[in-house]
Amino acid sequence: MQKIQNSSISVALFGDVMLDHYLIGNSERISPEAPIPIVDIEKEEWRIGGAGNVATNLRTFGASVSLFSIVGKDSEGERLLSLLRDLDIDTSGVEQISNRKTTTKSRVISKHQQIVRFDIEDREEITDEVANSLLEKFQKELSSFDIVLISDYGKGVVSQYLSRKVVEISKSRNLKVLIDPKGKDYSKYRGAYLIKPNRKEAKEAIPNFNLIDDIGLELLNRYQFEKVVITLSEDGIKLFEEDRNVEHFPTEAKEIFDVTGAGDTVLASLGVTIASGIDIRDSIRFANLASAIAIGKVGTSTVSLEEINHFYRYRSSSKIQSWQGLKEILDRERDKKIVFTNGCFDILHVGHVKYLEEAKSLGDILIVGLNSDSSVRRLKGEKRPINNETDRAYILAGLQAVDYIVIFEEDTPYRLIEYLKPDILVKGGDYRGKEIVGADLVDEVKLIEFVKEKSTSKTIEKILSFYYDV
Numbered sequence: 001m002q003k004i005q006n007s008s009i010s011v012a013l014f015g016d017v018m019l020d021h022y023l024i025g026n027s028e029r030i031s032p033e034a035p036i037p038i039v040d041i042e043k044e045e046w047r048i049g050g051a052g053n054v055a056t057n058l059r060t061f062g063a064s065v066s067l068f069s070i071v072g073k074d075s076e077g078e079r080l081l082s083l084l085r086d087l088d089i090d091t092s093g094v095e096q097i098s099n100r101k102t103t104t105k106s107r108v109i110s111k112h113q114q115i116v117r118f119d120i121e122d123r124e125e126i127t128d129e130v131a132n133s134l135l136e137k138f139q140k141e142l143s144s145f146d147i148v149l150i151s152d153y154g155k156g157v158v159s160q161y162l163s164r165k166v167v168e169i170s171k172s173r174n175l176k177v178l179i180d181p182k183g184k185d186y187s188k189y190r191g192a193y194l195i196k197p198n199r200k201e202a203k204e205a206i207p208n209f210n211l212i213d214d215i216g217l218e219l220l221n222r223y224q225f226e227k228v229v230i231t232l233s234e235d236g237i238k239l240f241e242e243d244r245n246v247e248h249f250p251t252e253a254k255e256i257f258d259v260t261g262a263g264d265t266v267l268a269s270l271g272v273t274i275a276s277g278i279d280i281r282d283s284i285r286f287a288n289l290a291s292a293i294a295i296g297k298v299g300t301s302t303v304s305l306e307e308i309n310h311f312y313r314y315r316s317s318s319k320i321q322s323w324q325g326l327k328e329i330l331d332r333e334r335d336k337k338i339v340f341t342n343g344c345f346d347i348l349h350v351g352h353v354k355y356l357e358e359a360k361s362l363g364d365i366l367i368v369g370l371n372s373d374s375s376v377r378r379l380k381g382e383k384r385p386i387n388n389e390t391d392r393a394y395i396l397a398g399l400q401a402v403d404y405i406v407i408f409e410e411d412t413p414y415r416l417i418e419y420l421k422p423d424i425l426v427k428g429g430d431y432r433g434k435e436i437v438g439a440d441l442v443d444e445v446k447l448i449e450f451v452k453e454k455s456t457s458k459t460i461e462k463i464l465s466f467y468y469d470v
Contacts, residue, residue, distance in 0.1 A: 009063040009275040010144050014134070014166055015051025015151030015158060015180075017069045017094070018103035018121070019080050022047065027110040039110050048083050049105060050264075051151035054180075057268035057290075059087050060303065063275075066141060068093035068134045069157050070126060076102035093137045095130060103155050112332060124156050131162040139169060147275035148175050149267060150189075154182035163188040176274060180267045181205070186223050194227040194274075195219065196267055202230050216240035227280060231266055231291070237284055249284050251292060262291045265303055319397040320405045323419060326367070329404070330420060333365060340422035340442070342369030342413040344376045346385040348395050351450050358448050359426040360401040367404045367422060368396055369413040378411055412437040 022045040027037040048056050055065045067089055071077035073096045080102055084091050103121040107114050126134075148170045152158040163179075167189065170177045176193035184204050189195055197205065197219075199212060206215045206222075212230060220228045220240050228240040236251040269287035274280065290303045321329065330338060341359050345352055345368070360366040370393055376385040385392065393405045408416045417425065417438035425442040429449035439445045 009146045009272055011058050011063050011065050011271055011275070012068065012138060012141070012145045012148045013051060013055055013058070013065055013151065014068045014138075014149070014162070015054065016103065016153035016155035017048070017052040017055075017067065017071060017080060017084070018050035018105060018153070018155070019076050020047040020049035020053075021045075021104055021106040023106065023108045025108075025110055027115065037110065037115060039108050039115055041108075046079060046083065048080065048087075050103065050153045050155070051157075052080065052084060052089075053264040054149060054151045054268050054271075055084065055089050056087060057265050057303065058272060059089060061268065061272045063272050064088075064090070066090040066093055066145070068138055070095045070097050070100070070130065070134075072096065072100040072102040072122075073098050074102055076104050076120075093134060095133060097126075097130070100124075103153075121155060123154065125159040126156055126162065128159075128161050131159055131165070134162065135165055135169070138166070142169070142173055142175075145175060147271050148177045149271045150177065150179040150192075151264065151267060152180060152182040158182070158188075160188040164190070167192050178267060178271050178274065180263055186219065189225075190223045192225055194229060194270065195223070195225050196229045196231065196263070196270065198231045198263060199233065199235075212238065213240075213246050216246065217244055229266075229270070229284065231263060237266075237288055239280065239284055241280075247281070249281075249288055251288065265290050319402065320393045323406060323408075323416065326404055326406050327420060330365070336365055337363035337424065338365045338367065338420075338422040339363035339424045339426060340367045340369060340413075340417060340420065340438075341426040342371070342408075342416075344371045344380065344385060345392050345396055346376065346380075346387055348392075353399065353401075355428065355448055355450060356396075356399060357401045359446075360403075362424055362426065362446055365403045366401060367406065367420065368402050369416050370396065370405050370407045372407050372409045375409055375411060414438050414441075417441045 023041050024043040024045065025039045025041040027039045029038040030036070031038050051067070051069060055067055058065045067084065071080055071094060077096055081091055081094065101120055101122050105117060105119050107117045109115065148166060150158055150163065150166060167177050171191065178194045178196065179189050179192050180196050181189055181201060186195065186205050202212065202215050202219065206218050209215045209218055212232070216228045216230050216238060217240055219225065220242070230238045232238060234251055237249045239247045239249070266287045269290040270283050273283035273286050278286070339359055339362050356366065356368070370389065371379065373385055373389045389407055393407065396402050396405050406416065414437050418441050422442055424444045424446055425436065425438050426446045426448060427436055429447050432447055436445055
């Protein structure tokens with residue numbers, strides 16, 4: 001798969017922006033008024049949703065974003081515009097409309113599960129007058145854009161008139177238009193470069209066909225799209241092209257917490273990669289990786305290039321995590337006792353295994369901070385490590401006692417401990433009476449005696465003594 005670096009792509013984005021409102025707490029009681037749970041709210045969050053989540057993902061990938069949309073002249077609209085501007089998203093193309101409610105979706109969440117969602121919104125299509133105002137702003141900046149995305153949530157921004165004009169204007173300047181559609185009538189998207197429905201949306205658009213391959217090819221031919229990309233949830237993604245070419249890309253997801261915003265992540269991923277000149281197949285592979293990470297999170301979430309590159313490198317083991325990925329996992333597990341230890345673990349031996357087993361017995365989750373190759377060289381000399389960081393991480397991941405491995409570049413794990421906030425820090429017995437890095441950041445420090453005569457250095461010495469003359 002071709003790699004993408006931080007992008008300097010400029011994106012024009014049309015679509016329905018909205019506020020995602022989260023009320024997060026615990027539920028341990030049933031209401032006496034009705035057979036429903038009572039949730040004690042502990043935290044309230046406001047996030048950018050809808051097409052705004054596409055914009056947020058694009059910004060995380062390093063793209064500049066000009067947003068063309070509408071919000072109401074209300075407090076929710078002001079809050080949404082403020083959140084967008086905080087991310088340096090250009091909102092000069094967003095119009096505030098009187099007598100229109102800003103779309104707001106409120107979710108009540110307990111123990112990582114949605115209990116209920118309630119919406120406040122207007123779905124009436126914008127007038128041609130409002131559409132022309134958005135188009136006028138779009139045309140003024142047209143020469144600066146590398147690609148155009150449309151994120152249609154069916155809340156009225158992407159009208160027949162607006163959609164057709166965006167496709168027409170963009171094609172006149174050889175700009176590709178990628179669309180995440182809504183509704184049953186795809187004629188308003190006719191001629192776009194790429195359409196990206198999910199399985200349910202595709203079947204609603206072509207109800208007379210049953211097989212997904214037939215549906216994809218019919219969409220391609222009926223509406224003159226160059227590419228049709230259908231997302232299939234746990235079954236991955238399918239690509240449809242001219243000459244009846246169909247290709248399947250299996251999912252990369254391991255654990256699904258929340259599919260909210262996953263389609264936004266796919267659209268943003270495809271937009272940035274295609275605009276960067278990456279071919280469609282590698283673009284889909286990239287989008288598949290990004291969405292796999294996104295659905296492992298709760299709520300509308302962005303995915304960073306660092307997370308994607310890490311996931312790609314270590315995707316066969318969910319134990320090996322990036323800093324950000326592990327932090328998000330631990331934030332969901334704060335009711336458990338988290339144990340942290342660190343080391344080089346260059347040539348794994350029985351002393352390592354027993355040490356890690358005893359460390360795990362001190363809590364619920366054991367994290368191993370693993371020195372990177374460059375860190376090991378600075379600590380042990382230029383001839384170390386024997387095994388590179390990828391191999392060392394995979395070997396540790398095979399141990400039952402180890403829950404997560406995270407690699408750090410520094411000489412000490414202080415910054416990593418500060419970031420992850422474990423409860424217990426474990427070190428070897430040789431640290432008795434010595435200053436322990438990170439001791440000031442945890443509730444408790446535990447020392448574990450090593451198995452005598454067992455170390456990586458002694459293993460190397462033994463190998464050299466056996467084979468030096470060979």
